[in-house]
Amino acid sequence: MFYREAGDFKTSYVADNQTFPIAFDRYRYYAVLAVAFLVVPFIVNDYWANAVLLPFLIWAIAAIGLNILTGYCGQVSLGTGGFMAVGAYACYKFMTAFPDLNIAFCVLLGGAVTALVGVLFGLPSLRIKGFYLAVATLAAQFFLVWLFNRVPWFYNYSASGQISAPERTVFGVPVTGPNTSAWATYLFCLVFLVVLAWLARNLTRGTVGRTWMSIRDMDIAAEIIGVNPLRAKLTAFAASSFFVGIAGALFFSVYLGAVEVGEAFGINKSFLVLFMIIIGGLGSIFGSLAGAAFMVLLPVLLKNVLVGGFGWDTALAAHLELVIVGALIIGFLIAEPHGLARLWELAKEKLRLWPFPH
Amino acid sequence: MTAFPEESFVTPDGRTIGGVMMEMRNITLRFGGVIAIKDISFDIREGEIRAIIGPNGAGKSSMLNVISGFYNPQEGDVLFHGKKRPPMRPYQVARQGIARTFQNIALFDGMSVLDNIMTGRLTHMKTGLLEQAIWWGKAEREEVANRRKVEEIIDFLEIEHIRKTPVGRLPYGLKKRVELARALAAEPKILLLDEPMAGMNVEEKEDMCRFILDVNDEFGTTIALIEHDMGVVMDLSDRVVVMDYGKKIGDGTPDEVRASKEVIDAYLGVAHD
Numbered sequence: 001m002f003y004r005e006a007g008d009f010k011t012s013y014v015a016d017n018q019t020f021p022i023a024f025d026r027y028r029y030y031a032v033l034a035v036a037f038l039v040v041p042f043i044v045n046d047y048w049a050n051a052v053l054l055p056f057l058i059w060a061i062a063a064i065g066l067n068i069l070t071g072y073c074g075q076v077s078l079g080t081g082g083f084m085a086v087g088a089y090a091c092y093k094f095m096t097a098f099p100d101l102n103i104a105f106c107v108l109l110g111g112a113v114t115a116l117v118g119v120l121f122g123l124p125s126l127r128i129k130g131f132y133l134a135v136a137t138l139a140a141q142f143f144l145v146w147l148f149n150r151v152p153w154f155y156n157y158s159a160s161g162q163i164s165a166p167e168r169t170v171f172g173v174p175v176t177g178p179n180t181s182a183w184a185t186y187l188f189c190l191v192f193l194v195v196l197a198w199l200a201r202n203l204t205r206g207t208v209g210r211t212w213m214s215i216r217d218m219d220i221a222a223e224i225i226g227v228n229p230l231r232a233k234l235t236a237f238a239a240s241s242f243f244v245g246i247a248g249a250l251f252f253s254v255y256l257g258a259v260e261v262g263e264a265f266g267i268n269k270s271f272l273v274l275f276m277i278i279i280g281g282l283g284s285i286f287g288s289l290a291g292a293a294f295m296v297l298l299p300v301l302l303k304n305v306l307v308g309g310f311g312w313d314t315a316l317a318a319h320l321e322l323v324i325v326g327a328l329i330i331g332f333l334i335a336e337p338h339g340l341a342r343l344w345e346l347a348k349e350k351l352r353l354w355p356f357p358h
Numbered sequence: 359m360t361a362f363p364e365e366s367f368v369t370p371d372g373r374t375i376g377g378v379m380m381e382m383r384n385i386t387l388r389f390g391g392v393i394a395i396k397d398i399s400f401d402i403r404e405g406e407i408r409a410i411i412g413p414n415g416a417g418k419s420s421m422l423n424v425i426s427g428f429y430n431p432q433e434g435d436v437l438f439h440g441k442k443r444p445p446m447r448p449y450q451v452a453r454q455g456i457a458r459t460f461q462n463i464a465l466f467d468g469m470s471v472l473d474n475i476m477t478g479r480l481t482h483m484k485t486g487l488l489e490q491a492i493w494w495g496k497a498e499r500e501e502v503a504n505r506r507k508v509e510e511i512i513d514f515l516e517i518e519h520i521r522k523t524p525v526g527r528l529p530y531g532l533k534k535r536v537e538l539a540r541a542l543a544a545e546p547k548i549l550l551l552d553e554p555m556a557g558m559n560v561e562e563k564e565d566m567c568r569f570i571l572d573v574n575d576e577f578g579t580t581i582a583l584i585e586h587d588m589g590v591v592m593d594l595s596d597r598v599v600v601m602d603y604g605k606k607i608g609d610g611t612p613d614e615v616r617a618s619k620e621v622i623d624a625y626l627g628v629a630h631d
Contacts, residue, residue, distance in 0.1 A: 012502075013501075013502045013505045013506070013509075014498065014502060017501065017502075017505070199491045199492075202490060202491050202492065202493035202497070203487070203490055203491050205493075206485075206490050206493070206497055206501055207480065207483040207485065207490060207497075207500075207501075208487060208490045210469070210473055210476055210477045210480070211477070211480065213466060213468060213469050213473070213477075214466050214469075214477050216466075216468065217465075217466035217467055217468050217469065218464050218465070218466055218467075220428075220448075220464060221460065221464035221465070221466065222466075222477075223447070223448040223449045223452075224426060224428075224448050224449075224452060224457075224458055224460075224464075225449075225452055225457065225477060225478050225480055225481070225540065225541075225544060226449050226452035226453050226480045226481040226544070227449055227477075227480060228447075228449050229449070235487055238487075239487070283468065
C-alpha cells in the first residue's frame with residue numbers, strides 16, 4: 001500500500017492517460033466518493049449542511065467554472081457574480097414558467113442560458129487581453145445585476161423585487177422550498193458537483209483543454225499550429241459560464257431559497273470565487289475544490305475559534321477574517337502562485353520517494 | 359551539384375525533388391514607410407530543403423511570417439500548389455499543412471512535452487466539445503490514435519525520457535527539439551524553421567542537422583529554413599535564397615550562391631577604391 005508507481009506498469013495509452021495514474025490515489029478517490037455518497041447523507045444535520053457542505057459544493061462548481069476560463073484559458077474574469085445571477089434568474093424563470101419541469105432540468109437550462117450570455121460577453125476577448133478584459137467582464141457584472149434589478153419581468157413583478165424558489169421535488173423528495181431536508185439538498189448538489197467535475201476533467205485533459213492552455217501559454221504559437229483563437233476563447237467562456245450558471249442556480253434555488261440580486265450576486269462574490277481559484281490553484285480541478293473548501297471553512301473555523309474559543313466580538317472576528325484572507329492571497333501569489341493544488345502535488349512527489357532521499 | 363533541372367528529378371543522395379509547391383510572386387511588404395520586403399519572387403519545390411539567408415534585418419523572418427500568414431503583403435501573391443492564396447489568418451494557413459518553429463522558442467510552458475506535441479496534432483482532431491466532455495468513445499479513441507502518432511515522433515526525435523516533463527523545466531537545446539516535434543506532429547507539407555540552430559553548441563547543432571535531414575528524407579517533408587550558420591546552410595540545403603535590405607540578391611544552389619559577387623559584397627562589404 002505504499003504510494004508508488006513502481007511495479008504498476010501501464011500497457012496502453014488509455015491506462016497511461018488516466019486521471020489517477022497511481023493505484024493508491026485511485027483507491028483514495030473511490031473511498032472519498034463512497035463516504036460522500038453512502039456515509040455523509042446519513043449523518044449530516046442542518047448546521048453542517050447549511051454552514052459547510054452546501055456552500056462548499058456550490059462554490060466548488062463555480063470555482064471549477066472560473067478555473068476553466070482563468071486557470072486553463074488565461075482569460076481573467078470578474079463577472080462571476082453576474083453570471084451566477086444569470087443562472088439563478090434563468091432557473092427561476094424556468095421553474096415558474098414550467099412548474100412541471102424537473103428542477104434538475106431547470107438548473108441545467110439555467111446553466112445553458114448562462115453559457116449563451118457568457119459567449120456574448122466573451123466576444124471582446126479576441127481584441128482585449130489581461131487587465132482590460134477584466135474590466136470588460138467587470139462591466140458585465142454590474143450590467144447584469146442592474147438588469148435583474150430594473151426589469152421586473154425577471155423577478156415576475158414581485159412586490160419585493162426578490163425571487164424565491166417554489167417547492168420542487170426530485171423522486172418525491174423536496175430539494176427546494178421551505179420543506180427540504182439536509183440530506184436531500186446535500187445529495188442533489190453533490191451529484192451536480194461530481195458530474196460537473198468529471199465533465200470538466202474530460203474537457204481539460206483532451207483536445208479542447210490543450211487548445212485552451214495553448215491560448216493561455218502563448219497565443220501566437222497557438223494560432224500557428226491551427227488554433228482558432230476566437231473559437232477557443234468562446235468555448236472557454238461558454239463552458240465556464242455553464243458551470244458558473246449552474247452554481248448560481250443551485251445557490252439560489254437550493255441554498256438560499258430567496259434572493260435579492262445585488263446582495264447575493266454582487267461583485268464581492270466575483271472576488272470570492274477568484275480568491276478560491278488563486279488560493280486553490282489555477283489550472284487544476286482539484287485546486288478549485290481545495291480553494292472552495294478553504295474559503296468556505298476558513299470563516300467557520302475562525303468564528304468557532306475566535307468567537308467560541310476566545311469569546312471575542314463577532315464583528316471583530318469578521319474583520320479579522322478579511323485581514324487573514326487578504327494576507328493569504330498576497331502570501332500565495334508571492335510564494336506559491338499555483339496554490340494549494342501545487343503544494344499537494346509537491347507533497348505527493350515527496351511521498352513517492354519517501355523514505356528514501358533520492 | 360550546380361545544375362538544378364526544371365522538372366522533377368532524383369538527387370545523388372536518392373531524394374526526389376518534385377515540381378513547384380509554393381511560389382512567392384512579387385511580394386512587397388511595408389510597415390508604414392518602412393519597406394521590409396521589396397518585390398521578391400522565389401519558389402519552393404516539393405521535397406527540397408530551401409534556405410533563406412541574409413544579414414540581420416534583411417527581411418528573412420518577415421518572409422517566413424508572410425508564408426505563415428502573420429503578415430499579409432501589400433503587393434504580390436502567395437501561390438500554394440499553383441493556386442493563389444487569399445489573405446489568411448495563421449490558423450487557416452496551418453490547416454493547409456504549413457507548420458513552423460520560431461526564432462525564440464514559442465512553446466507552451468505550462469504544459470508537459472507530451473501535451474505540447476499533442477497540441478501540434480490539433481489540425482487532425484475532429485471531435486466536438488460535447489463528445490470531449492463525455493470522453494468515453496470517440497474522444498478517447500481519437501486521443502489514443504493521435505497519441506500513437508505523437509509517440510512515433512517522440513521516438514524519432516529521441517525525447518522519450520522527457521515525455522512527461524513540463525516544458526518550462528527543459529534546457530534550451532531540448533526545447534528547440536520539442537518545438538520541432540510539435541511542428542512535425544502536424545504532419546506538415548511544408549515545414550518552416552526560423553533559425554533552428556540559433557544559440558546551440560556544436561553537438562546540438564549536429565543533432566539538429568541530422569534531424570532536419572532525416573525529416574526531409576523519411577517523411578519527404580519540404581523544408582524552408584532561415585539560418586545564420588553558413589556551414590550548416592551550405593551543407594543542408596538544395597537551394598538558397600539570399601536577401602539583403604528586403605531585396606533578393608541571389609537564388610540558386612549553394613555553389614552558385616557562394617560564387618555570386620553580389621552575395622559576397624553583401625556579406626563582406628564592397629571594396630571602395
